[in-house]
Structures are given as structure tokens and as C-alpha cells.
Amino acid sequence: MVNRARRHFWKEAAGFTLVEVLVAATMMFAVLFALYAIFDVSVRAFGYGGDRLEAVGNARLALGRMEREIRAAYPYDLTSDPPRRFLFLDPADPTKPAVPTATRIAFGNETGGDRNIGATEVIGYYLSGHDLKRSKGGSVQTLVDSVPTDGLQFTTCRSPDDCPPALAITDESEIRLLRIELSVEVRQRGQDPTRQTLATDVYLRNRGGQP
Structure with missing residues (x-):
């Protein structure tokens, strides 16, 4: 009789009440939501870091390219009489000299060995919207x-010493x-964009600038 009652007791005690099930489910969902929040933040932070690294890397490459090409800016035409020695060109009419504006520059790199700048050797850099553009030929x-x-x-x-x-x-x-x-x-959801600035000074090789 005692053994039968004991077996009956353990049989009833082996299950969970509805309240216990609800509490366990609530705790489980709370843990899952917390894990999801941590995962979401981690993914966004990783994506932001990757975007920032890519943007800065592209900017460094672009700045290095501009520096090399501008340093090598070549006089427009050394074969004419008199020679036309200007380095910076009017983007609308590359046969004329022009002072570069704050956001646009045009010049030539002589690559054909003929000591003048042809139409396919004119290079330009300018900003269009949020894009840095390079034009050539x-x-x-x-x-x-x-x-x-x-x-x-x-x-x-x-x-x-006088710059600007x-x-x-x-x-x-x-x-x-x-x-x-x-x-x-680089923009991250819910936060102000992070900005990074790169700068360099370019001395003009064909105008007595430093190497």
C-alpha cells in the first residue's frame, strides 16, 4: 500500500503545471530575444567596420593616384612657337590654361613622347554628387x-609656407x-555619419617643385 502510494506520488510529481510551463517559455523567449539583440548589434558593427575600412581604403588609393598624376602634369605643348607651358587646363576647353577650382581640376600626362598633350592624355578629377570621378580621353x-x-x-x-x-x-x-x-x-543606422579626411601636398615636377 505504501509502495503504491509512493509510486502514485512520483507519477504526479513528474509533470509540470501550466504556470511552470508558461514561466519556462517566457524565460526561454527572453533569452532568445537577448541573444538576437546581441547578434544583431554584432552584425551591424561588423558591417559598419567593413564599410568604413573599404571607404577609407578606396579614398587612400584615389588620393595616391591623384598625387602621382598631378605631380607629373606636363606642359600643354612644348613643340609650339612659343612653347605653351601651362600645366592646368580649362575642363571646358583643354587648349586653354585655367586655375583649378576647389572641386575640379584638369591637366595632362604626356605618354606618347611627342612633348605635347593630346586629347586622350587629358585627365580630370571632380566631384559629382557623392562620387569622386576621374575622366580621361x-x-x-x-x-x-x-x-x-x-x-x-x-x-x-x-x-x-603660403598654403592656403x-x-x-x-x-x-x-x-x-x-x-x-x-x-x-560612413553611415550607421541610428547614428550620425563618421567622417575621415585624408590630405596631401603635391609639388609639381615640371614647374620646379620638390620631388
Whole structure:
């Protein structure tokens, strides 16, 4: 009789009440939601870090390319009489000299050995929306696509000690140094965009600039 009662007791005690099931389910869902929140934050942080790394990497590559090509800017035509020695061109008419604007520059790299700049050797950099564009010979490519509207700045200078110049340059022949500033922004949901700026000074090889 005692053994039968004991077996009956353990049989009843082996199950869970409805309240216990609800409490256990609530705790389980709470843990799952907490894990999901942690996972979501981790994924977003990882994605943001990757986007930022990619944006800054692209900006560094673009800045290095601009620096190399601008340093090698070549006189427009050394075969003419008199030689046309200007380095920076009017984007609308590359046969004319022009002082680069804050967001647009055009020049030539002589690659054919004929001592002048042909139409296919004219290079331009400019900002279009949030894209840094490079043009050459009629083709255009996007180098960086996360530039803020004020994220590209070309500053023309006479010397490193006068940059930006106290007196604005209006004659292309006065330019000895070009300062480039390029910024990128990376956005993360629910937060203000993070901005990083890269800068370099470019001395003009064909105008007596430093190497």
C-alpha cells in the first residue's frame, strides 16, 4: 500500500503545471530575444567596420593616384612657337590654361613622347554628387562613392609656407603646389555619419617643385 502510494506520488510529481510551463517559455523567449539583440548589434558593427575600412581604403588609393598624376602634369605643348607651358587646363576647353577650382581640376600626362598633350592624355578629377570621378580621353570612372558634398578640396599655392595663399591665385603659372583634401563618410543606422579626411601636398615636377 505504501509502495503504491509512493509510486502514485512520483507519477504526479513528474509533470509540470501550466504556470511552470508558461514561466519556462517566457524565460526561454527572453533569452532568445537577448541573444538576437546581441547578434544583431554584432552584425551591424561588423558591417559598419567593413564599410568604413573599404571607404577609407578606396579614398587612400584615389588620393595616391591623384598625387602621382598631378605631380607629373606636363606642359600643354612644348613643340609650339612659343612653347605653351601651362600645366592646368580649362575642363571646358583643354587648349586653354585655367586655375583649378576647389572641386575640379584638369591637366595632362604626356605618354606618347611627342612633348605635347593630346586629347586622350587629358585627365580630370571632380566631384559629382557623392562620387569622386576621374575622366580621361572621354571615359569616366568612379573612384570613391562615399564623399560628402564638401569632401573634395583642391587648394592652389605658391609655396608650402603660403598654403592656403594669403592672396588668391588667379594666374595658372603661379601654381607651384597643390593641396588635396579628400573626405569620406560612413553611415550607421541610428547614428550620425563618421567622417575621415585624408590630405596631401603635391609639388609639381615640371614647374620646379620638390620631388
